[in-house]
Amino acid sequence: MSESSKIKVGISVGDPNGIGFEIILKTFQEKNLFKKFIPIAFAHPQNFFEESEKYKLDTNILEVKNIGDIQENFLNVIDIWDNPFPINYGKDELTAGNFAFSSLEAATTALIKNKIDVLVTAPINKKNIQSKRFQFKGHTDYLDKEINGESLMFMISDQIKLALVTDHIPLAKVNEFATKNTIIKKIKILEHSLKSDFNISEPKIAILGINPHAGDYGVIGEEEETFLRPLVKAQFDKGIRIDGPFPADGFFGSQSYQKFDAILAIYHDQGLIPFKTLSFGEGVNFTAGLDRVRTSPDHGTAYDIAGQGKANHNSFKKALHAAGEIFLNRKKFNDAVNQN
Structure with missing residues (x-):
C-alpha cells in the first residue's frame, strides 16, 4: 500500500494514569501495521519515549510539530502540552482528565478537518474528564455533538x-x-x-x-x-x-x-x-451514525494494573483494524451510491 493510500489514524491517548500509553505502544510494536496505517497520537512525545523505555518496547516513535510533518513507519506524536504529563499510575486526578480532554479535542479537530481519516480513542475516566468544556457521559455523546450525524453506540467483535x-x-x-x-x-x-x-x-x-x-x-x-x-x-x-x-x-x-x-x-x-x-x-466500541469513523477498545482505564506492564492491547489493535475496515467499506459504499 502506497503512503498516499495508507489510512491516517488519529489517536487520543485517554487518561495518562491508566493503560492508554501502554496499549498504544504495544500495538505499534507490530511493524506490519505500518503497511496499512500511519498512526498519529496527540499527546506529549516525552511521555511516549519514557513509557516505551519503561516497558522495554521497541516501538518506532517520532516527535512531529504538526500533521504535515508525519512520516510512515513511525508512531507519530504531536505535542499538545507544553510539558510531559507527570504520570501517577492508577490515580484519579483532575489534571489527568484535562490531559485526556486535550488529546481528544485535538484528535477530533483533526478528524473534522480531514487531517486524519479515522479516530481511535484510548479509555478515559468519565469522572475526572468533566469540566466546563466537557460535560458529557463519555466519548459517544461528545462526538455526537462535534461531528455531523446522529450517534449509535455499536459494539462489534468476531x-x-x-x-x-x-x-x-x-x-x-x-x-x-x-x-x-x-x-x-x-x-x-x-x-x-x-x-x-x-x-x-x-x-x-x-x-x-x-x-x-x-x-x-x-x-x-x-x-x-x-x-x-x-x-x-x-x-x-x-x-x-x-x-x-x-x-x-x-x-x-x-x-x-x-x-x-x-x-x-x-x-x-x-x-x-x-x-x-x-x-x-477482543471487542470494539464503534460510534456508528456519524460522518466520521471512531472506534475504541472495549475496556476502561484499568487503573488496577496501570504501570505494571500487564495490559493486553488486543482490543485496541482490534479497534485499529475495525476503524480501517469501516473506513474502506464506507468509501466503497459511498462511491457506489454516487455512481448510481
Missing part, C-alpha cells in the same frame, strides 16, 4: 455485533429515553451502518424486549405489546429485516444471536453484559 437504543443513562430513565421515535431512529441507523460500514447488503436485525421475558404478553409489562411489537412489524413491512422483541435471557442462552447480523438492545447492561461475556478483550 462473535457478535450489538447496538444500544440507550447507553449511559440511569436504569430508572430507560423508558423515558427509549421512545418509539428513538427506537425507530436507532433501527434505521443500525441497518444503514450494517450496509455501508460492514458490507452486508441485506442485514438481519434482532431487537430485545424492554421487560423481563419481553413482557410475557403483558403479564410482566405492557410496552412490548402496546408499541414495541407493532413498531417492529411496521419497520419489517417497510423492508427492514428485523425480528423481535426477544426475551434477552433466552435469546443469548440459546445462542439465537448467531442467527442475526446485529442485535439492538434497549439499555446498556442488557446488551453489554452478554457482549463482554462473549468478547471481552
